[in-house]
Amino acid sequence: MIHWNPIAGWMGFPHLSRSQGITHSYTLTYKLTDKTGEAWTSRMIRFKNKDKAAIYGGGRLLYSAVPALIEAVGVDVDDTTFVAALSSGETKADPDRAIPYFATECAGMVGTQSDIGALSKKVHQKIHNFYSAEQRDAELEKAEYQAKKLDAEHVFVFDDFITRGATLSKIATAILEKNPKAKVYGLALAKAERVDWCPNPDNDHVPAKWDKVWQQGEQEAAGVKKG
Structure with missing residues (x-):
């Protein structure tokens, strides 16, 4: 079981199964892969499937929760930047x-920098298509992540979900190659987990309050659809 500590409504993970180069990781919920009917898990599945209402819900949730986390972690916002993890089919992040x-x-809300073009990689197959950890690791090697020089001591990598931490570790390693003095943090909506393992x-x-925020986002999406 991967232990976590509460911080500003988030789950703070000092360590993941793979934590190379990662200072700390934060998620808001679990995404239970073998309990898909659970309320928050269902929301996260819809987000992954690009359901518009769930995307609005997830966005509103991050907008509400990230400022409190950054304040609680206590990093200097003037020396912090936000970057985004890449999807399997991307070589650069689509803004x-x-x-x-x-x-x-x-980033605009909390006063940090953002650099969405900071990371690059090669296209690879979706990691969740592989059953074994060895196969997933082999596919990740094909990505060959690279990062550019960043003018920040603290780098937060945004993603939708964190599972083992393997992808995040590859990203952190790439960032640290160009920014050896930086601290790299993972930040995601959910930690994917299995009930039969954890x-x-x-x-x-x-x-x-996070439940209400998500619902407000879904209601906003419904209004956009009607418009």
């Missing part, structure tokens, strides 16, 4: 894709 867009918006994981820790 209009949900996660890069949210990272940019959150005893009794649940989302009872999620503050009630």
Whole structure:
């Protein structure tokens, strides 16, 4: 079981299964891969499937939760930058894709820098298509992540989900190659987990206010659809 500590409504993970180069990782909920009917898990699945209402919900949730996290972590916002993880089919982050867009918006809200073009890689197959950890690791090697020089001591990597931390570790390693004095943090909506591997994981820790924020985002999406 991967242990976490509460921080400003987030789950703070000092370590993941793979934590090379990662200072700390933060997620808001669990995405339970073998309990798909669970309320927050269902929302995260819809987000992954690019359901418009869920994307609005996820965006509003990050806009509400990220400022509190950054304040609680205590980093200097003038020496912090937000970057975005890349999808399997990207070589550079599409600024209009949900996660890069949210990272940019959150940076503006808290007063940090953002550099959505900081990372690059080669196209590879989707990691969740592979069953074994060895196969997933082999596919990740094909990505050959690279990062550019960043004018920041603290780098937060935005993603939708964190699972083992393997992708995040590859990104952190690339960032540290060009920025050896930096601290790299993972930040995502959810930590993917299996009930049969992690005893009794649940989302009872999620503050009630985050549920309301997500619902407001979905209602906003419904209004946009009608318009």
